[in-house]
Amino acid sequence: MxxxxxxxxxxxxxxxxxxxxxxxxxxxxxxxxxxxxxxxxxxxxxxxxxxxxxxxxxxxxxxxxxxxxxxxxxxxxxxxxxxxxxxxxxxxxxxxxxxxxxxxxxxxxxxxxxxxxxxxxxxxxxxxxxxxxxxxxxxxxxxxxxxxxxxxxxxxxxxxxxxxxxxxxxxxxxxxxxxxxxxxxxxxxxxxxxxxxxxNCSLGPEEMISFLPDFLRYAKVPVMVQSNAGLPQMEKGQTLFPVTPKTFGHYAEKMAKLGVQILGGCCGTTPEHIYQIKQRIGNRTPISRKVERMTCACSSNQTVILDDKTTVIGERINPTGKKRLKEALRNHQFDILLKEAIYQVNAGAQILDVNVGLPEIDEKEILPKITCDIQEVVDVPLQIDSADIKALEATVRVYNGKPIINSVNGKEESMKAVFPIAKKYGAALICLTLDENGIPKTAQGRLQIAEKMMKRAIEYGIPKEDLIVDCLVMTASAQQSIVKETLKAVNLVKTKLGVKTTLGISNISFGLPNRELLNQTFLAAALGSGLDAPILDPLSQQMMDTIHSFRVLNNEDREAQKYITTYQTLSKEGEKEKNHSKDI
Amino acid sequence: MxxxxxxxxxxxxxxxxxxxxxxxxxxxxxxxxxxxxxxxxxxxxxxxxxxxxxxxxxxxxxxxxxxxxxxxxxxxxxxxxxxxxxxxxxxxxxxxxxxxxxxxxxxxxxxxxxxxxxxxxxxxxxxxxxxxxxxxxxxxxxxxxxxxxxxxxxxxxxxxxxxxxxxxxxxxxxxxxxxxxxxxxxxxxxxxxxxxxxxNCSLGPEEMISFLPDFLRYAKVPVMVQSNAGLPQMEKGQTLFPVTPKTFGHYAEKMAKLGVQILGGCCGTTPEHIYQIKQRIGNRTPISRKVERMTCACSSNQTVILDDKTTVIGERINPTGKKRLKEALRNHQFDILLKEAIYQVNAGAQILDVNVGLPEIDEKEILPKITCDIQEVVDVPLQIDSADIKALEATVRVYNGKPIINSVNGKEESMKAVFPIAKKYGAALICLTLDENGIPKTAQGRLQIAEKMMKRAIEYGIPKEDLIVDCLVMTASAQQSIVKETLKAVNLVKTKLGVKTTLGISNISFGLPNRELLNQTFLAAALGSGLDAPILDPLSQQMMDTIHSFRVLNNEDREAQKYITTYQTLSKEGEKEKNHSKDI
Ligand SMILES: [Zn+2]
Ligand SMILES: [Zn+2]
Ligand SMILES: [Zn+2]
Structure with a gap:
């Protein structure tokens, strides 16, 4: 180097x-x-x-x-x-x-x-x-x-x-x-x-300059541009490139002023073009750009940024507690998983969790395959969910884009195994706030684990913004007294560490009747506490109702346009009678 | 003095x-x-x-x-x-x-x-x-x-x-x-x-001592006890009091050790009883009690404490936007209001807001009357809701118990008018975070008004715990960009000032379709942010569903007993089919 x-x-x-x-x-x-x-x-x-x-x-x-x-x-x-x-x-x-x-x-x-x-x-x-x-x-x-x-x-x-x-x-x-x-x-x-x-290539400098903002805003490394000498024109059977060396140099200077650090030419450029660049910017020092750090996941053609908006992660590709899914996995009938992927995206999932963990399944073989198959049928980024480190790495390796790894925890063993994979492949990473001593009862305890993991991740070269903290949902039926600590922890982790947060919503209601109601109330309470990216069942009407309505409250669904479109008709039929009977 | x-x-x-x-x-x-x-x-x-x-x-x-x-x-x-x-x-x-x-x-x-x-x-x-x-x-x-x-x-x-x-x-x-x-x-x-x-009276010292804990825990002023000399016994047509002076003195000493500061005797006691008190505690200095401060409202036989639990305030006795209620009020047909009171209590309201504000109505005459009438038919504490200061004082005066006044705001004029009433009658008080400059857009601004009001209230001799802060719900349709500031403000006010909070939930959805859904999501989000006492429509199934489920999450409904009783049957019928169709 x-x-x-x-x-x-x-x-x-x-x-x-x-x-x-x-x-x-x-x-x-x-x-x-x-x-x-x-x-x-x-x-x-x-x-x-x-x-x-x-x-x-x-x-x-x-x-x-x-x-x-x-x-x-x-x-x-x-x-x-x-x-x-x-x-x-x-x-x-x-x-x-x-x-x-x-x-x-x-x-x-x-x-x-x-x-x-x-x-x-x-x-x-x-x-x-x-x-x-x-x-x-x-x-x-x-x-x-x-x-x-x-x-x-x-x-x-x-x-x-x-x-x-x-x-x-x-x-x-x-x-x-x-x-x-x-x-x-x-x-x-x-x-x-x-x-x-x-x-580089394909376009001239004028066209390329309009694509520069995202490069210059988000690239932490130097940005380089090698334009063609304009869009090729056919003249008398010959390909001509219209941008003159002088104009080319002019654009090079413009790009350098915006923050491009490395310049050259592609098709149609000649030593004269390079000479003009040299003349214009040869003695400059690069300008220092302000780089924006963001938490995101990508497929090859979609980037989902976890910003102030609410991001829905679909939980349904997971055999836990699902008979038919288990059977399908055992028989290598993967169509059903692909359907689940499509349904969830249609219902509004922006990222899909992919979990095929079953004792009878060789995850190292199946997980990469299914992940690639799902990438064929949906465009959303995926979240690779496995406790099998080899399956995880094999899948992250063949994944097209920037996946989320679900998950690493605060145990030394887990961090040692998972951090290098996240670092090498540039994956985002869900950090569970538990360690050798289990899940802390208090929000403060979970904050401390999150903080420790953040420090260790940074030592591994993982940027802080690639971490998404999961403060862990307790089951209300078994651990009722500490359910609220999760909400507090979400708030603490967000405000003290400045990282994004996720939670697996459905865990809350395990073993209780009317699970959807508990899920719905917990989801809204967690969003109110600052939750960024709930992992949930997007086919649940109540879950997506909560998401749609929270997006109005959260100023995401501007002027409630989507909300109004979704619920207008519904309300015209149902609400009137209700209101009438109640307005006594 | x-x-x-x-x-x-x-x-x-x-x-x-x-x-x-x-x-x-x-x-x-x-x-x-x-x-x-x-x-x-x-x-x-x-x-x-x-x-x-x-x-x-x-x-x-x-x-x-x-x-x-x-x-x-x-x-x-x-x-x-x-x-x-x-x-x-x-x-x-x-x-x-x-x-x-x-x-x-x-x-x-x-x-x-x-x-x-x-x-x-x-x-x-x-x-x-x-x-x-x-x-x-x-x-x-x-x-x-x-x-x-x-x-x-x-x-x-x-x-x-x-x-x-x-x-x-x-x-x-x-x-x-x-x-x-x-x-x-x-x-x-x-x-x-x-x-x-x-x-004093009715009981002997042994019986009275068991009622002391609440006195000693919550009384900020000295506590006094004048027991009878035991429970009277009839003997040969004469009333005899069985507790001897010595035993009486023994209990007096016990009470003094617990924190009773003033002791004497009631029926059946004699100078010998008083002499025993004097001998036992005459030279003591009072012990210093730890007094617990709580926010509460009372009728004559119910005290609702705003603690870590969720308190439901019913909003329905309010003519705003209600044709039939307006008409009834205009015609002095108050039965309908009493029915509303009963319905709301049956549905789970723990406090009822009472508002009869209509231009055609003489609130100073009607509000005290209706308040007394409502106190006849329900036992819950009431919240007197009026902008008419004279109506407010007349009502708080004849109210039986400790009411909540709804409301005072940060304008000098409002504080000058309302604080003396709250102080004199010992009412709790809803403080709206707005002042001469209107409602601050930011949570921080609202916190500042709440802080100012708290300081001024204390100057008036109102204990801090009698204040309940309303950070003001914005209408999502008109002020979407600052809706979330209300949630932040609730959290800030609670953690920085240590006071309880309330919000009028239904305001959020004004002018939008499917209002119940927005109300429900906002309610849960606000509860997640720390809201103590939502003002809401307890006849709305969605509102009470949210309350019931949040009480599980908040460890109020221990072991989800009430939740399970409420939703068990419902879920047996409905859930099975749902789960089946979803578990693919
Ligand atoms: Zn080229
Ligand atoms: Zn007596
Ligand atoms: Zn007496």
Missing amino acids: NAFKEIENKILIFDGAMGTMLQQEGLGAGELPEVYNIEHPEIIQKIHESYIKAGAQIITTNTFQASELKLEHCSYSVEQIIEAAVKIARKAKAPFVALDIGPLGKMMKPLGELSFEEAYQFFKRQVEAGTKAGVDFILLETFSDLYEAKAAILAAKENSNLPIFCTMTFQQDGRTFLGTNPLTAVSVLQGLGVDVLGM | NAFKEIENKILIFDGAMGTMLQQEGLGAGELPEVYNIEHPEIIQKIHESYIKAGAQIITTNTFQASELKLEHCSYSVEQIIEAAVKIARKAKAPFVALDIGPLGKMMKPLGELSFEEAYQFFKRQVEAGTKAGVDFILLETFSDLYEAKAAILAAKENSNLPIFCTMTFQQDGRTFLGTNPLTAVSVLQGLGVDVLGM
């Missing part, structure tokens, strides 16, 4: 397009640019040198497509191409060399055939070759699939110690081709531990 | 029976003992002297029945009897002289014919005569009717500046003949501003 340390508080300039330059040098439409590393190294070197001369500090190796998949019909191996590429960059006297890795060019499951593990293996080979050849950084770029980017990042992290730069490419609608927006990209990529993140 | 100041931190000894002594001196069954003041002053003087010699510091004038009513067929006037009585006591060289006033001997309305104002006038005449004759204290004793005691206390307060001692007489079931228990007696009497309170 020495190279990165040297530059991390500086404005950095990348090079520009390789493909565009090679076409000028006569690269044919069917030709693999990477073959030039071996057959025309002097051309590649010349291009590198022109960028260096223009002011580029980081030279990208000519290896964008140097994967086993793309080189299938090529006579050179991944290692040969990459080794040659790095040599050329060094020969050109690049100040820093970044190993370029692009997408594999095949769709991943479930849309395509490529499995997460296969993708990982392809990237791993490139990473190992680049690392062996001695690059300074790894640049993962032009990703439209967050899932593929995750495989690439894990491959880079697990097979080298080099700093990782990762950029995704967005369409004009502000999402990648597979639906990821900047907010989600930032949340997931920085959770996975990249050192620099940002966007 | 000089005489009282001199003695207030000392053990004090009263004299014993006058009647018993006079019977020994030959008083006939039909004779009025008070006539002896004029016809046999030497006998009365001798009895006083024997008590003084035995150690009595306070001599009770021989005027127990010296009211206009009792002297109806007597040839001497109230003034003549009292003047003579005081002269004798002085002549006997009594250290202090207490004007004795007993009950009038006629039942008050509604049980009897005597009106509150008539009773007041009778007592007034006695008080004026005694004051003119130069007594040191006024002793109001042997009351079984709290209402009559109130009339006597007001007569004493308004027509003299002398310290007031007041004792009630309890039966073996721990209540007065008209149903008042020690807790209620203490709450109401000390609210009315007596200087000493306690019990």
